[in-house]
Amino acid sequence: MLDTNVSSLAVQKVKGEIIHPELWVERGYATTWDGKPKLTVGIGGIVLNVKIGDPVFGWYADHLNAGVAVSDPDASRRMALNVFACIGNTAKVVTGDAKGAEGIIVGKTYFFPGSSQRLVVHLSDDVLPRLAIGDKIEVEAIGVGLSIEGFRDVRTLSLSPKLLEAMDLKSDGNSLAVPVALEIPGKMMGVGVGGGPAEAGSWEIQSCSHELNKELKLDRLRFGDLVAVKDVDSDWGRGVYEGGIVIGVISHGASELGGCGPGIGVIFSSKRGRIRSVIDHRANVGYYLGLRKDLQW
Secondary structure, eight states, X not given: OOOBOGGGOOOEEEEEEEOOOOOSSTTSEEEOTTSOEEEOTTSSSBOSSOOTTSBXXXXXXXXXXSSEXXXXXXXXXXXXXXXXXXXXXXXXXXXXXXXXXXXXXXXEEOOTTTTOOEEEEEOOTTTGGGOOXXXXXXXXXOOTTOOBTTOTTSEEOSBOHHHHHHHTOEEOSXXXXXXXXXXXXXXXXXXXXXXXXXXXSOEEBOOOOHHHHHHTTGGGOBTTBEEEEEEEEOSSSOEEEEEEEEEXXXXXXXXXXXTOOOEEEEEEEESSSOEEEEEOTTOBHHHHTTSOSOOOO
């Protein structure tokens, strides 16, 4: 087991609410990369039939959230909620018919043009029908500032100690071996580049080319998959960096809009070659946290 500074981290409660689904544009139809109108179904709200571990592609949707989207309508608190809450943190329903039910944060994302940073929360199938738009969700937030002894030059972002422990990472002293379901070239990254802070929202893998989706196996991605992106950096912001590597969690679904696609919530970033990605098709938040036992690649 890796040594960390978890005992020095602050644990605090933050709160948001289940937000209403959103449309990409005010009048409803967005324009796809090849000039077709499309309704952007699945952005925000409560998605009843898609969850962690399900395929990213194949839905009539765009930027689909697999689970429950939580944000804060108050812009002054929205960013704090998104930054302080980490993937793997416990989320509790504190109002409504499902009051007392507990779930887990399984992703981070955002949406333009409103830039409403959202958390994606997994709740069990028996809880979902009892939820309502506007229900309050409280998160026990821990993970900001998390670091691994001997790897202080590896940025750990939006990662709960619980998920880090479940991943059972291995180190040879020089590099940290991180299991990923897929490795992706940095040239595929689109919307989100240049954004910050690196702890907030997501960075999108462009998915408009069917040929590249098949060639790079992007079409096999699942919600919650850990992926490695090569020759990029997300230590403090998102951009190209030769030799850099970012590890992220697939937090929202595919897109047919130009420059868009499955979004990753970054959990590790290194410019100095200290992360070594290892292919393991079980590398999924659902597997590590015991949410899915039937994952298929």
